[in-house]
Each structure stands twice: as C-alpha cells, then as structure tokens.
Amino acid sequence: MHTEITFLDGKAVTFDETADVKMTPHGLEVLQREGDEQIRVLFPWARIDRVTQRGVNVAAIYTY
Incomplete structure (x- = not known):
C-alpha cells in the first residue's frame, strides 16, 4: 500500500x-x-x- 504523510508544517513524505x-x-x-x-x-x-x-482495492485518508 502506498502511504503519504502530510505534516502540520505542510511538508510531506511518501512510502511505497x-x-x-x-x-x-x-x-x-x-x-x-x-x-x-x-x-x-x-x-x-x-x-x-493527514495520512493517505x-x-x-482500497484508499483511505486519516486526518488528526
């Protein structure tokens, strides 16, 4: 599953x-x-x- 983490400062990091x-x-x-x-x-x-x-078969967005 591909994961993207967006931080409070607007920066993001992705993992395959x-x-x-x-x-x-x-x-x-x-x-x-x-x-x-x-x-x-x-x-x-x-x-x-946020975590996307x-x-x-699935997509999810989690916000905190």
Whole structure:
C-alpha cells in the first residue's frame, strides 16, 4: 500500500509498497528493509496533519 504523510508544517513524505507502515498509540511507525539492513522511524501524531493510504482495492485518508 502506498502511504503519504502530510505534516502540520505542510511538508510531506511518501512510502511505497515495500515499507511496512503501522499506526501505533504513539504515532506512525515505518519499517523499511533493503537487503540485510532495516530502518525504523516513528513519526509522532503531534506532528501529523493527514495520512493517505492507497492500494489496489482500497484508499483511505486519516486526518488528526
């Protein structure tokens, strides 16, 4: 699923289908794997304005 995070300051970041995106009580957690390496980032809810997710059969927009 393609995910776009829009922050309160207007900046946005996108992640493609290879990223594992989870909504947690603390924020949006993104896990990106490439070969033997993996990167995990937590974006806190207090900085997020909107999360948009699009897939083959579904699209959702979450606003906070």
